[in-house]
Amino acid sequence: MKRCPLSVRPARADDRDTLRALHCAGFGPEEGPVIADLVGALLDDPTAAPRLSLLAEHAGQPLGHILFTRATLAPDPGGTEARLLCPLAVRPDAQGTGVGGRLIRDGLARLRQAGAGLVFVLGHPGYYPRHGFRPCRAVAAPYPIPARHADAWMAQELTPGALESAAGSTLGCAAAIDRAEYWSE
Structure with missing residues (x-):
């Protein structure tokens, strides 16, 4: 699939099956169902609010989701x-076409406009730095990150000085993702 014009919109309650399919496809048969279940749990978890759930589409076809x-x-x-x-998921046939980057950019812009100062991710250290995330040593993850994955714990500052202000803190997360197994591998 070549780069194509995308629309990005907030995901709706009636998109749940679509989101599940995107995450199952994007993460594969082993990890996909686990991630899809986590997405459902986060969408239902009151401690995850406020949340921002965005769906990328081309010609009405869902290509990616970010939460x-x-x-x-x-x-x-x-x-x-x-x-x-x-998580962030992109349909396999749309990976490498800019869908994930567009979801990240649109999400960060909306969060910045809403007043968020920092965004954290435990993600691929070869991917997220292309979108402004940097390894984060100043703020601890909710659970220890294994040393071999230390660079996967990243942050992006949306408000100048926010990371410096938060230095020495530990991140707390929604109850649905507040489990050690989500943070150890």
């Missing part, structure tokens, strides 16, 4: 609004 959920900082040094990007 940002509420995160907290403890101690909370300056009341910084934080979000956790988890």
